[in-house]
Amino acid sequence: MYRYDDFDHGMVAARVDEFREQVERRLSGALTEDQFKPLRLMNGLYLQLHAYMYRIAVPYGTMSARQLRKLAHIARTYDRGYGHFTTRQNIQFNWIELKNAPDIMAELASVEMHSIQTSGNCIRNTTSDQYAGAAADEMTDPRPWAELLRQWSTFHPEFSYLPRKFKVAVIASAEDRAAMRLHDIGVEIVRNEAGELGFKVFVGGGMGRTPMVAPLIREFLPAANFISYLEACLRVYNRYGRRDNMFKARIKILVHEIGAAEYARQVEEEWAHVKTLGLDPPAEEFERIAVQFAPPPLDPEAPDELDLGDPDFRVWVDQNIVAHKAKGHAIVTISLKPIGGIPGDCSADQMDLIADLAERYSHDELRVTHAQNLVLPHVAKRDLYTIWQALDAAGLATPNLDLISDIIACPGLDYCALANARSIPVAQKIAERFSSLERQRDVGELKLKISGCINACGHHHAGHIGILGVDKKGEENYQLSFGGSGAEDASVAKIIGPGFSEDGVVDAVEKAVETYQALRDPGERFLDTYRRVGLQPFKEAIYG
Known part of the structure; x- marks a missing residue:
């Protein structure tokens, strides 16, 4: 995995000193909350319902044991003994005192971690395939390219104040395990007919208020032009992205309104200029990064057999x-x-x-x-x-990967100041309703995702079954959606009808599952059956 060089260490140390001074000024009253807010957000510090929440970057989801032990120490010392891992491969601490935030940042720096750009209208943590470097189906390890993006985007002077937050994912296999096409920019590493390494580039995906699947804007981008082309993509967005309406400020709105073909044309025009500026690093710089992701020394004599008697x-x-x-x-x-x-x-x-x-x-x-x-x-x-x-x-051996109890859920109204409804209790009740492992395995792959507000931090738009909590006349209400996917068959889930109470949505999910089991063909997932038969049988079962 990547290790900081002298520049990285110096950069993060300087940010620690700067942030410590900013916090001291806020605590003394020299800064108002309105003045402090943009400063803390650029350092991943949110003010939630009950306390400050600190979001720590885990670049492309990769950590060492030393780094995880530091997170455990932070949980014990500054929080309530736990952390919350998020859908951007980060970790959040929900009970932080402001006076301790600079010390936490300094502790993170000691193990080559930080919280920089985990919030704000900038390029956020680049995500990738959690199996990168190990998966049998990958073209190459995508993490060196994600690390190159991290170095390019951190403190980028032109892209530190974009119209809205910006998220990038990089994968290297045909199977998409990172919801790549639901990002502002999604990159898939491929080879062309000549065997040359390059990228498919998708721009304009996202969830939130207006969910969209990113269209393909370039079939093949040569590897040598990776940074200059993404720079051109961001420049066009930064120039024309809306700043008058935060609900229409994401790049997906720009791409949708002018059309993918026109956006791609403008990017090509911008790129013709940008690629003359020397922004693409020399090959030896990429190799310096890539060598740090060399495969570990695996035992070639390791036996392939397993004793499965238990x-x-x-x-x-x-x-x-x-x-x-x-x-x-x-x-x-x-x-x-x-x-x-x-x-x-x-x-x-x-x-x-x-x-x-x-x-x-x-x-x-x-x-x-x-x-x-x-x-x-x-x-x-x-x-x-x-x-x-x-x-x-340790209670960590639940065998439920990709089953209905493997639920994605945001913190919801239990923590988040933006939420309209609670997510956690709904997730718990659904998991308990399907607590029988035999029943879960009979149902098979079913990705259920829950968000407590329209910002979609729980990725409900990408759920085979998605649940969105809304406020309905002062009461928590839950909309049910079907048909979403964050995989290579990416699609946006559609609301099936009127919402439900907390207990009602649990019942509705169970009826949906029972309907699927009655209708499925051999080998079909819930998503496959839904796509084949349509919504009507499910609506009839749920609403009567």
């Missing part, structure tokens, strides 16, 4: 283990979705345990997924049973 272990392997590109190895997903738990929450003790497992069994590396779970990417199969035993003892 039935509970067998179920966990079947559900939570993914094939690794190297023989005798596996990718382990650690579910942060126990039945009745809060999706994405992880205690400090659990973080320490996972850090120990990553250090001992996964070459000191772990990943955060956009589905709010954690991953050990490089595990020898002979160690899986030992790992499972340790996870099981």
Whole structure:
């Protein structure tokens, strides 16, 4: 994984000193809250319902054991003993005192982490495939390109005050595990007919108030022009993106209003100038970055067989283990979705345990997924049973990857000042309703996602079943949507009809699942059946 150079260390240290002075001025009254707000937001500090929330960047979801132990320390020392992993592969702490924020930033800097640009109208944390560098189906490891984006975008003088926040994802396989086409810019690494490495570029995706799937604007971008072309994409947006209406300020609105073809034409015109400016780094600079993502020294003699005599272990392997590109190895997903738990929450003790497992069994590396779970990417199969035993003892061995209880949920009205309804209790009740693992596995892959407001931090638009909490005359009300996907078959879920109470939406989800089970053809997921038969059978079952 990438290690900071002298420039990185100096840059982050300077930001720590600057932020400490800003916080001191706020605490003394020299800065008003209105004056302080844009300063704290550019450093990932939000003012929520009950306390400050601190959002920490985990670039492209990759962490070391040392970094996770530091997050555990922060959870114990400055929070209430836990952290919340998010859909942007970050972590949030929900109970921060303002006076401690600079100390937290300094602690993060000591392990090459920061909170810079995790908020504000700038380029946010670049996300990627949680299996990058380990997946058998990838073209190449996408993380060096994501790291190049991080270095290009951090403190970029032209793009620090964009019309609205900006999100980029980079993948390198045909299977999209990062919801790439629901980003402002999505990049898929491909090869052309000549075998040359390059990129498909998608621009104008996003969720929120106006969900859209990003159209393809360039079929093949040569790898050497990666930065200059993205610079041109951002320049066109920065020039024409709306600043008079925050609800129409995202790049998806610009691309939609002028059309993808016209936007692409303007980007090409801008790029003709930008690529003469020397912005693309020399090949040796990319190699300097890429060499830090070299595969770990995996054991070529690691046995490929597993003893699956323990039935509970067998179920966990079947559900939570993914094939690794190297023989005798596996990718382990650690579910942060126990039945009745809060999706994405992880205690400090659990973080320490996972850090120990990553250090001992996964070459000191772990990943955060956009589905709010954690991953050990490089595990020898002979160690899986030992790992499972340790996870099981800590409540971390729930075998539910991609099942209905593997729910994405935002913090909702329990924490967030923007929310209209609670997300967490709904997620808990649905998971409890489907607590039978046998029942979940019979249902099969069903991605359920919950947001507490239209900002869609819970990705409800991309759910096979999506739930949106709204305020209806002072009461929490939940809209149900079907047919969304954040994968390579990306689509936006559609609202099925009138909303429900908290308990009513749980009942409605169960009726939807029962209808799917009655209608499905062999091998069909919920999403497949819905797309084949349409909404009407589901509406009849749910509304009567």
